Amino acid sequence: MVGSREKAAGGSGCVGGGGGGERRKYPILADDYELYEEIGQGVSAIVYRALCKPFGEIVAVKVLDFERTNSGLNNIMREAQTMNLIDQPNVVKGLCSFANNQTLWVVMPYMAGGSCLHIMKSAHPNGFEEAVIATVLREVLKGLEYLHHHGHIHRDVKAGNILVDSRGGVKLGDFGVSACLFESGDRQRARNTFVGTPCWMAPEVMEQLHGYDFKADIWSFGITALELAHGHAPFSKYPPMKVLLMTLQNAPPGLDYERDRKFSRHFKQMVAMCLVKEPSKRPTATKLLKQSFFKQARSSDYIARKLLEGLPGLGARYQALKEKDEHLLAQKKMPDGKKEEISQDEYKRGISSWNFDMDDLKSQASLATECEDAISSKDMDVSSFYDSDTNLQERTQDGPLFSGGFSMKYDTDVENDVMANDKSAVSSPEQSIYISRNASVSGAPNGVLVNGHVRKHSSMENCDLDFQEKDSDAIPISSFHERKFSFSSCSSDGFLSSRESSLSSKPHINIHNRDKGIGGALQVADEPSPESVPKALKSSVPNIDEHDDRSKPPLIQQRGRFKVTPGHVELDKAHPPGLQKCHSMQAISHLPALSIPSSAEAASSIIGGSFYLQLYNVLQTNMLQREQILHAMKQIYGSDFPSPVCMLSRSASPSSALSVDRSMLEAAQEKEKELLNEVLELQWRLLCSQDEVQRLKAKAAQI
Numbered sequence: 001m002v003g004s005r006e007k008a009a010g011g012s013g014c015v016g017g018g019g020g021g022e023r024r025k026y027p028i029l030a031d032d033y034e035l036y037e038e039i040g041q042g043v044s045a046i047v048y049r050a051l052c053k054p055f056g057e058i059v060a061v062k063v064l065d066f067e068r069t070n071s072g073l074n075n076i077m078r079e080a081q082t083m084n085l086i087d088q089p090n091v092v093k094g095l096c097s098f099a100n101n102q103t104l105w106v107v108m109p110y111m112a113g114g115s116c117l118h119i120m121k122s123a124h125p126n127g128f129e130e131a132v133i134a135t136v137l138r139e140v141l142k143g144l145e146y147l148h149h150h151g152h153i154h155r156d157v158k159a160g161n162i163l164v165d166s167r168g169g170v171k172l173g174d175f176g177v178s179a180c181l182f183e184s185g186d187r188q189r190a191r192n193t194f195v196g197t198p199c200w201m202a203p204e205v206m207e208q209l210h211g212y213d214f215k216a217d218i219w220s221f222g223i224t225a226l227e228l229a230h231g232h233a234p235f236s237k238y239p240p241m242k243v244l245l246m247t248l249q250n251a252p253p254g255l256d257y258e259r260d261r262k263f264s265r266h267f268k269q270m271v272a273m274c275l276v277k278e279p280s281k282r283p284t285a286t287k288l289l290k291q292s293f294f295k296q297a298r299s300s301d302y303i304a305r306k307l308l309e310g311l312p313g314l315g316a317r318y319q320a321l322k323e324k325d326e327h328l329l330a331q332k333k334m335p336d337g338k339k340e341e342i343s344q345d346e347y348k349r350g351i352s353s354w355n356f357d358m359d360d361l362k363s364q365a366s367l368a369t370e371c372e373d374a375i376s377s378k379d380m381d382v383s384s385f386y387d388s389d390t391n392l393q394e395r396t397q398d399g400p401l402f403s404g405g406f407s408m409k410y411d412t413d414v415e416n417d418v419m420a421n422d423k424s425a426v427s428s429p430e431q432s433i434y435i436s437r438n439a440s441v442s443g444a445p446n447g448v449l450v451n452g453h454v455r456k457h458s459s460m461e462n463c464d465l466d467f468q469e470k471d472s473d474a475i476p477i478s479s480f481h482e483r484k485f486s487f488s489s490c491s492s493d494g495f496l497s498s499r500e501s502s503l504s505s506k507p508h509i510n511i512h513n514r515d516k517g518i519g520g521a522l523q524v525a526d527e528p529s530p531e532s533v534p535k536a537l538k539s540s541v542p543n544i545d546e547h548d549d550r551s552k553p554p555l556i557q558q559r560g561r562f563k564v565t566p567g568h569v570e571l572d573k574a575h576p577p578g579l580q581k582c583h584s585m586q587a588i589s590h591l592p593a594l595s596i597p598s599s600a601e602a603a604s605s606i607i608g609g610s611f612y613l614q615l616y617n618v619l620q621t622n623m624l625q626r627e628q629i630l631h632a633m634k635q636i637y638g639s640d641f642p643s644p645v646c647m648l649s650r651s652a653s654p655s656s657a658l659s660v661d662r663s664m665l666e667a668a669q670e671k672e673k674e675l676l677n678e679v680l681e682l683q684w685r686l687l688c689s690q691d692e693v694q695r696l697k698a699k700a701a702q703i
């Protein structure tokens with residue numbers, strides 16, 4: 001009877017270890033299951049508690065909508081089959097899977113505790129205690145060790161995918177994005193479009209410097225450790241574009257020496273070992289399991305007692321969280337809705353996968369540097385913990401992959417929650433921006449080493465703070481709200497919920513916000529003429545018409561997973577949606593046109609992008625410092641501040657002061673132009689040399 005059903009449904013292997021331990025065949029007809037309440041939702045799937053009628057057994061059924069996945073039907077089926085072959089206590093096994101209309105049903109053991117993410121959201125908003133974390137993570141590592149040993153990469157390790165059963169057993173779930181290391185090259189490449197969730201994603205995966213190998217799982221594991229420790233992943237409040245930028249530019253996150261005082265040195269060490277940007281320096285799962293941190297791990301009973309006791313049933317818990325989020329979402333459905341916050345809602349629900357084109361994202365990210373005016377160390381889940389000098393060295397040497405120089409670490413008491421906070425959050429990001437930038441520009445860290453930790457230089461901090469406190473609104477980039485506006489508009493409409501986005505694919509452009517960016521003190525007057533903007537930069541200058549005409553939908557979509565397209569960027573195509581006009585862009589518009597070759601190879605080169613970004617950072621720092629100085633002068637003397645020359649010579653006539661002022665401004669503008677020209681010149685040379693490399697490669701290939 002089951003056999004004929006199998007044929008009818010075209011289902012995959014259905015041998016499962018049922019409740020009794022004997023291997024039995026699970027039915028593969030939808031009618032044999034009664035779906036109860038929803039217990040989870042992913043990007044492409046809804047998970048239900050269900051009854052497997054013939055066996056009278058409670059199971060979980062994940063219903064995947066083919067239309068909502070990026071992966072082809074074959075891939076999904078194959079993944080489900082892989083899941084069915086898994087046989088390890090720490091990895092959720094697929095009991096069977098089958099197609100039902102436009103959906104794939106994956107039947108799994110029911111994990112009554114739900115995911116660690118949901119447990120945290122319901123009862124431990126600030127994270128778990130260390131012994132719980134050690135126990136959970138040890139189980140996860142065992143699962144990873146098994147997967148890696150069998151040639152699988154999980155690719156989506158995060159608290160939302162760590163499931164707990166009614167007896168406190170911990171399993172790694174969601175094989176949706178897992179990949180097999182031994183797949184043929186073509187298949188591997190094809191799978192590059194499918195890689196997990198930005199906050200947890202290893203930098204080398206973002207950069208596509210290495211293929212996705214199992215060391216990327218170790219990075220995600222480290223991020224998950226932080227997630228369990230704090231109740232949220234580093235950068236979880238931010239939209240993907242910003243996460244990308246932060247992961248690439250900032251020093252790796254970690255446990256903070258001061259803030260995370262309650263956690264042991266062993267825990268901090270373990271996290272630091274995982275979150276090393278250079279993948280080859282990360283330990284294997286097997287090696288990690290030997291870390292002292294895991295000596296405190298306890299039994300599954302302990303987990304059941306600590307995490308599950310007193311918790312409402314999974315369905316009720318899930319429903320409560322969902323209602324809370326829907327309420328929040330409804331509140332945000334206003335004309336100028338703060339879309340970026342929705343990413344946090346998605347995070348709460350455990351959905352944090354995004355689908356967007358990596359190359360476009362990179363071009364957005366580079367421009368976000370302008371729009372965002374740098375990354376604040378306050379935005380980071382910064383780590384200043386280093387076990388030893390060696391560790392410190394290793395981690396600082398890791399450096400950023402995208403832009404040079406952000407190798408400093410601060411141990412300020414930073415929470416990601418900066419976005420949710422008020423006044424202190426307003427000033428604090430900026431105070432560190434300049435410090436980071438200075439570090440980047442000079443290459444010399446403006447920090448002091450205290451007990452193996454790099455601390456922010458206090459005088460710099462004070463200086464910036466003083467400045468901020470005078471008038472936090474005066475420089476728009478200093479303003480929290482402006483920053484938010486700036487970002488929302490930079491990233492366009494990527495922040496609709498998955499449900500929303502599937503309803504409307506129309507690009508949303510918040511025109512209001514566009515002009516609210518970092519206008520700042522740099523008064524560069526004219527509107528750029530389209531012709532005067534260099535090709536590569538032109539694409540970045542927002543233009544309402546461009547937005548309207550754009551045939552491409554917004555690149556950031558919340559439908560499906562984070563998508564890495566292995567293709568190329570064509571500079572002239574790289575037009576990030578919704579970028580607002582930034583002062584630096586306006587300055588650029590004054591430059592003579594310079595055509596940039598749209599060599600796809602060259603443009604897609606990360607190194608090129610990195611170099612360009614570095615140069616751009618230098619330039620930006622210059623501009624920002626200039627703004628700061630102008631602003632400080634304004635602060636002292638009001639809007640009609642006199643020039644220094646005028647100050648020295650009070651007898652000078654107003655008109656001469658004005659002309660001195662003007663000439664200073666002109667000189668500064670000239671300097672800016674020169675710098676920009678230099679940047680463009682360097683970029684041009686870089687692209688030429690890359691073309692040359694390509695040419696030589698082609699020649700070599702012929703030989």
Ligand SMILES: Nc1ncnc2c1ncn2[C@@H]1O[C@H](COP(=O)(O)OP(=O)(O)OP(=O)(O)O)[C@@H](O)[C@H]1O
Nearest residue numbers: 040041042043044045047060108111115160174176
């Ligand atoms: N076997 C299970 N038992 C109980 N709950 C489950 C089970 N499998 C999944 N869930 C719940 O459903 C949620 C979504 O499942 P899953 O992660 O597999 O979907 P997904 O579409 O792959 O999601 P994403 O890609 O966002 O991680 C999980 O976070 C978890 O809370």
